[in-house]
Structure formats: C-alpha cells, structure tokens
Amino acid sequence: MGWLNSLTKLKGSLFGGKKIEVDVSKQEKLDRKYGLVSGGSVRDDGQVKLGWAITKGRRYYNEDNVFCEFRPLPDGEKEGSTSQVACLAIFDGHGGPNASSFVKDNLFGTLLNHANFRTHPFKAMRDAYEETDQAYLKKDAIDHNDDGCTATTAILVGRRLVTGHVGDSRAVIGEGGTATPLTNDHKPNRPDERSRIEKVGGTVVHAGTWRVGGVLAVSRSFGNRQLKQWVVSQPEIREDLMHSTTSCVILASDGIWDVVDNQEAINIVTQYEDSESAAKALATHAYEQGSYDNISCVVCLFEFDEKEDVHTLLPIPANGVAPEKKPVAVLDAALSKVSERGAEEEGEEEEEVATV
Secondary structure, three states: OOHHHHHHHEOOOOOOOOOOOOOHHHHHHHHHHHOOEEEEEEOOOOOEEEEEEEEOOOOOOOOEEEEEEEEEOHHHOOEOOEOEEEEEEEEEEEOOOHHHHHHHHHHHHHHHOOOOOOOOHHHHHHHHHHHHHHHHHHHHHHHOOOOEEOEEEEEEEOOEEEEEEEOOOOEEEEEOOEEEEOOOOOOOOOHHHHHHHHHOOOOEEEEOEEEEOOOEOOOEOEEOHHHOOOOEOOOEEEEEEOOOOEEEEEEEOHHHHOOOOHHHHHHHHOOEOOHHHHHHHHHHHHHHOOOOOOEEEEEEEEOOOHHHOOOOOOOOOOOOOOOOOOOOOOOOHHHHOOEEEOOOOOOOOEEEOOOO
16 A cells, blocks of 8 residues: 555554654655665454564665565464464664575574474574574675674464564564563663673673673674674563454564654554554654664554453463363464473573463
8 A cells, every 4th residue: 555545544543642643745755765665464364464664764774674474374274263374573783784684584484394383482483593593603604794683573373472582673562552562672781681691701891882792782693603602692582462452563673762662652553554554654753753773663453353352371281281172262272282481591491381
C-alpha cells in the first residue's frame, strides 16, 4: 500500500497515546533522499501483521539489516489457525555491513532446519546463533575483516513468541497499552556483563561510552573476531504468550532507541491498522527526532480473539513427562511439548514450561 493511501489507516491510539501527525512531504523526502525502504505481510489467518522499515538516515552508508517474513512450519504442521511461523530480526552492524548481511542470510535457515526447532526452541536458537557466528568468524578470517553485528530475533508460532538477542537492538511489547522491554541491552557496563568479561581477563573502559577493551560499545555480538573471548554470541532468550490485549511487538536498532523511548514507540505504532505504515511512521519519527545512526525497525501488530485467550503456559513436571493435553481453544499440540530456558552465563540449562 502506498504511503498516501496508508495515511487513511491512521487512527487514534487504542490506549489514549498521543497522536503523532506525519507530514507527507517530509515522509516522501525521507523515502527519496535517504532511501527509506519498507514492506509488510499478513499471516494466513489474518491475526498477525508484519511490517518493516529501514534507512541509512544521516549516515553515508547502511550497516543495518532486517528480516521480516512468514515461513511455513516444518513438515506442514499447524499451530491453532495458522501453518506459518513469523520470523523477525534486526541486525545492527558495526565496522562494516558484512556481518549483518551474513547473519541475515543464514541465521533463520539454520534455526528453522534445526532438529529441535519445535520441541526445544531455546536450544535450537542457541545452537543457531553459535553455528552462524562460527561460520561468519571463519569467513571473516579468510576475508581479513573484523566487523560484527547485534541481533535481536523473534519467532512467533501461534501465540507463542520466543525472543533472543545479543547486543543493544531492543525488543519491546505493547500489552494493554503499556510498553515492556523483552530484552535487556548488552552493554559493557551492565553489572553482570562487566563481571563476565572481567572474569575471563577482559576490561571495560570508558572511552566516550563504556566499551569492551576500550573498543566495542556492546558486550555481545556476532563476529568481532579479535574480541571474541569477551564479546560472546550466546543469546539471552525468553518466551511470552500473546493475548487479545497484546497490541504489538517492536524490534528496532539503537538508531531508534537512542531518540525514542519504549512507551513513545508503542504509542506511535498502535495508531496504525497496517504494520508497514506503523514501521515507516516509527522510522520517520526517529529521524525527525535527530537520530544520526542507521534506522531500522520491525513492527508486529496483533488481532487476537479474546475468546481464544490462554493465560498460562502449561507447566512441565520435573520428570520431563509432558502432561495430558487440555481442550484449550488455541494452543493444543504445543502445550504438551517440552521447551528449555535459555542457558545461564556458565551454560547451565533449565527446563522451560512449554514449546513453540
């Protein structure tokens, strides 16, 4: 849908947020001069809308990449009313675009083809991050490069959202109009991150901002071969259940989060009925707020039926035996499988309550 037509979809915030008016001429100028590119799609059951937008902004080059697609579930499976999995990601490159491009091209294929994608999605995501990072490090060494990228990824199966991240490209959820971060930025001065780095002989130095070894401003990433001992690619992972009161999920690079706070971002995107317009509005607002970085975002809008809400994840007993299936409306087969909690810093694994 064209931008002029999409303006007809602008609506007041569902939850009383401030209405953000978009100047069409400024939007067209941004599209043309700074190469704002966008897209969108709708899940096969109509309950989930994906949109994305990306621009180099005021930079002369773009190191960001986005991934925003629906893919078929493995083996033709269905989850409730859908046979598709939503795959969302922001990759914010540093030192060049090579890492972000490579990870974009390889991470989700590795994840979706993992033998444990449906039964142990946390393990599948950890393994996919590690395998993709190792593949890039080998390529990086051959090419004599040393760049890297953050990654914030999410997979949505039915109403189950599994989010993983390394770096500071944040994910935020809108629940009942309130913004809640799904990720905790991996900054070198984050107490647990600083402790982890220093335990293995690294240093955290303030050089304009806090940096690993005085060089890198994030404490986890893909690539960064010279700093790999300290800058790991192990993701922090969580699982959330979407409800009829869940309005949206946003993934964005720090080109947005440096100038737009979490609640403001939720207020902006919930004014739109189509996700591509929402993503373009958020990117435009960040630019107009003075962002000097590359700008990229993915917006996921939900229209779930209250009658099909399931408010708890089905627990898995300590013996690992899946409990008897319950006749709930949406989540059926997935509620009877086993998942894993993300590994702790030392690599320990715990059982999660459910799978995707």
